[in-house]
Amino acid sequence: xxxxxxVAARVAPAAAVTVFMVGGLVVPLGLVLVExxxxxxxxxxxxxxxxxxxxxxxxxxxxxxxxxxxxAVVVARSLSRARPAxxxxxxxxxxxxxxxxLLVVILAWLVVLEREGLVAVAWSALALPGDPxxxxxxxxxxxxxxxxxxxxxxxxxxxxxxxxxDPRMREAARMLGARPLTSLVRVELGFVAPALVTAFVMGYVxxxxxxxxxxxxxxxxLTTLGLLVQQDVIETFDLRQASSRALMLFVMAAxxxxxxxxxxxxxxxx
Amino acid sequence: MAGDTGxxxxxxxxxxxxxxxxxxxxxxVSLEVYPGERLGVVGPSGAGKTTLLRLLAGLERPAExxxxxxxxxxxxxxGGVRVGMVFQDLGLFPHMRVRSxxxxxxxxxxxxxxxxxxxxxxxxxQAGIGxxxxxxxxxxxxxxxxxxxxxxxLLSEPSVVLLDEPFASLDPHLIGRFAEWLEDIRARSKVGxxxxxxxxxxxxRWADRLAVLVDGAVVQLGRPADLYAxxxxxxxxxxxGGANLLGAVVAGNAxxxxxxxxxxxxxxxxxxxxxxxxxPAGASCRLVIRPEHLTVGxxxxxxxxxxxxxxxxFAGRSADLSVVTATGLRLRAGAGSADLARRAGDxxxxxxxxxxxxxxxx
Numbered sequence: 001x002x003x004x005x006x007v008a009a010r011v012a013p014a015a016a017v018t019v020f021m022v023g024g025l026v027v028p029l030g031l032v033l034v035e036x037x038x039x040x041x042x043x044x045x046x047x048x049x050x051x052x053x054x055x056x057x058x059x060x061x062x063x064x065x066x067x068x069x070x071x072a073v074v075v076a077r078s079l080s081r082a083r084p085a086x087x088x089x090x091x092x093x094x095x096x097x098x099x100x101x102l103l104v105v106i107l108a109w110l111v112v113l114e115r116e117g118l119v120a121v122a123w124s125a126l127a128l129p130g131d132p133x134x135x136x137x138x139x140x141x142x143x144x145x146x147x148x149x150x151x152x153x154x155x156x157x158x159x160x161x162x163x164x165x166d167p168r169m170r171e172a173a174r175m176l177g178a179r180p181l182t183s184l185v186r187v188e189l190g191f192v193a194p195a196l197v198t199a200f201v202m203g204y205v206x207x208x209x210x211x212x213x214x215x216x217x218x219x220x221x222l223t224t225l226g227l228l229v230q231q232d233v234i235e236t237f238d239l240r241q242a243s244s245r246a247l248m249l250f251v252m253a254a255x256x257x258x259x260x261x262x263x264x265x266x267x268x269x270x
Numbered sequence: 271m272a273g274d275t276g277x278x279x280x281x282x283x284x285x286x287x288x289x290x291x292x293x294x295x296x297x298x299v300s301l302e303v304y305p306g307e308r309l310g311v312v313g314p315s316g317a318g319k320t321t322l323l324r325l326l327a328g329l330e331r332p333a334e335x336x337x338x339x340x341x342x343x344x345x346x347x348x349g350g351v352r353v354g355m356v357f358q359d360l361g362l363f364p365h366m367r368v369r370s371x372x373x374x375x376x377x378x379x380x381x382x383x384x385x386x387x388x389x390x391x392x393x394x395x396q397a398g399i400g401x402x403x404x405x406x407x408x409x410x411x412x413x414x415x416x417x418x419x420x421x422x423x424l425l426s427e428p429s430v431v432l433l434d435e436p437f438a439s440l441d442p443h444l445i446g447r448f449a450e451w452l453e454d455i456r457a458r459s460k461v462g463x464x465x466x467x468x469x470x471x472x473x474x475r476w477a478d479r480l481a482v483l484v485d486g487a488v489v490q491l492g493r494p495a496d497l498y499a500x501x502x503x504x505x506x507x508x509x510x511g512g513a514n515l516l517g518a519v520v521a522g523n524a525x526x527x528x529x530x531x532x533x534x535x536x537x538x539x540x541x542x543x544x545x546x547x548x549x550p551a552g553a554s555c556r557l558v559i560r561p562e563h564l565t566v567g568x569x570x571x572x573x574x575x576x577x578x579x580x581x582x583x584f585a586g587r588s589a590d591l592s593v594v595t596a597t598g599l600r601l602r603a604g605a606g607s608a609d610l611a612r613r614a615g616d617x618x619x620x621x622x623x624x625x626x627x628x629x630x631x632x
Contacts, residue, residue, distance in 0.1 A: 168361035171329060173374070175329075177375055178374070182377075190365045190366065270406035270408050270409065
């Protein structure tokens with residue numbers, strides 16, 4: 001094989017992947033920008049109109065990621081310390097919510113939370129006082145279902161970092177007089193802090209785009225930016241407006257990702 | 271004094287045994303650690319050295335026997351005893367700067383932030399590693415990390431520090447300097463130290479007492495010089511340094527602690543040897559004679575053992591002469607500078623002072 005062919009054999013796969021990945025980002029982003037530059041004033045108006053939805057989206061995503069983080073830590077830490085066979089089973093169970101279609105997951109939550117649903121049945125069976133909490137079609141329902149979806153992703157992101165904790169670090173902390181909570185917070189969570197940031201940001205980014213969950217479980221009370229984009233594309237066919245809002249979503253997602261990458265870079269330079 | 275149980279020792283193991291996975295890792299181990307002493311623990315791989323340290327640290331519980339006082343990791347036990355441990359892989363916290371690592375024992379005791387910082391920087395400066403304070407452990411060399419781990423442990427104010435293979439991650443040419451630093455730190459802190467190491471030569475120079483651990487049992491414990499001169503077993507003799515082992519039979523008693531032996535490969539000769547315990551006449555034993563105690567002389571020297579040189583091995587500070595007797599007994603002798611000129615095939619004679627032959631069980 002000549003040198004030219006050897007170089008081509010190496011470059012071609014990389015070039016194909018690069019074109020695929022960059023094309024997947026550049027083309028839609030380019031379309032968005034083309035649409036926006038046609039009517040720049042309209043972009044400003046759309047942004048102003050969408051600010052409250054954007055704020056709600058960010059708040060919802062932050063709340064969900066924050067609620068999902070502690071259980072994700074517990075799951076990841078437990079799996080990292082489990083025997084290999086148990087860990088594999090645990091990872092498979094964690095992946096279940098991701099393996100199911102999102103609409104099926106939403107339907108399941110409807111079954112669980114509806115007035116005659118599983119929560120209500122269990123409430124009656126246990127003869128608990130009062131009525132079961134009616135959280136369906138409230139913001140709590142959306143938060144609950146979104147936590148269910150993003151928590152496993154966050155746990156899997158954290159798992160590798162917890163797995164890399166040297167057991168000697170825990171023992172050293174113990175020998176130096178640290179109580180279990182101090183050891184957990186200062187040593188373990190300190191060690192996995194960059195992964196915590198990454199997991200939080202990933203949870204946040206996924207939530208930004210989970211517009212179906214609030215639509216089905218909360219109703220019109222919780223209109224998110226993602227939902228408005230969907231309405232622009234499917235209901236009103238206003239691609240320019242959809243593009244403006246999509247760009248807002250992109251910026252809202254990209255900024256924290258850049259922050260997480262900066263944190264990761266700082267850690268790697270140690 | 272904090273760290274003294276009032277019975278002289280800081281820590282005591284009394285007939286301690288420990289099983290792991292059905293295997294006996296430690297067998298009826300008894301030893302004491304005294305305040306401020308340097309106790310070395312040596313033994314082959316898998317002898318249970320690290321497990322012994324973990325037991326002293328309170329990280330393992332014995333199946334049988336007594337650990338006194340009952341040590342809880344990180345807490346003061348009865349008599350104010352606190353045990354510190356530096357693990358072989360150190361257990362430094364890679365996400366914390368050196369200063370924060372060193373200040374960690376102060377943090378967990380609730381020492382205010384400014385005081386923590388001041389004391390950590392002071393401790394690092396006193397240990398000669400003040401320049402590392404703002405670095406992360408990952409940017410330090412093995413020796414530097416080792417020093418940080420020791421300084422951190424000392425800030426937990428232990429009565430005794432357990433060191434697991436502290437020289438393992440060091441380049442050979444740095445070990446001597448590190449040992450000097452460690453001794454300097456120990457002398458200033460006046461803390462007792464128990465060191466597990468494979469570096470027998472170094473620990474013999476460093477330790478006040480030495481324990482030899484084989485298959486989970488302490489086979490000998492005492493001053494390094496005593497163990498070297500009067501090993502209890504052939505294994506201890508060879509483990510602690512070069513030794514000629516001669517199969518022998520006890521011929522009789524020659525006074526307190528002394529026997530006469532016959533060596534089949536040295537016909538017509540009777541060898542006087544020291545012995546640790548009474549051995550009946552007729553019992554088989556092995557004679558230990560250190561190479562450096564064999565003096566090489568001219569072939570016709572009266573009373574000398576005639577031999578032929580088979581090899582001269584030069585190893586820097588020391589050299590060995592390998593010789594063989596007419597009966598085929600192979601011996602190694604410490605070579606002086608004059609002996610380095612000898613060649614294989616040269617005829618020489620060997621002599622040794624009676625005090626330097628020691629009989630051990632066969």
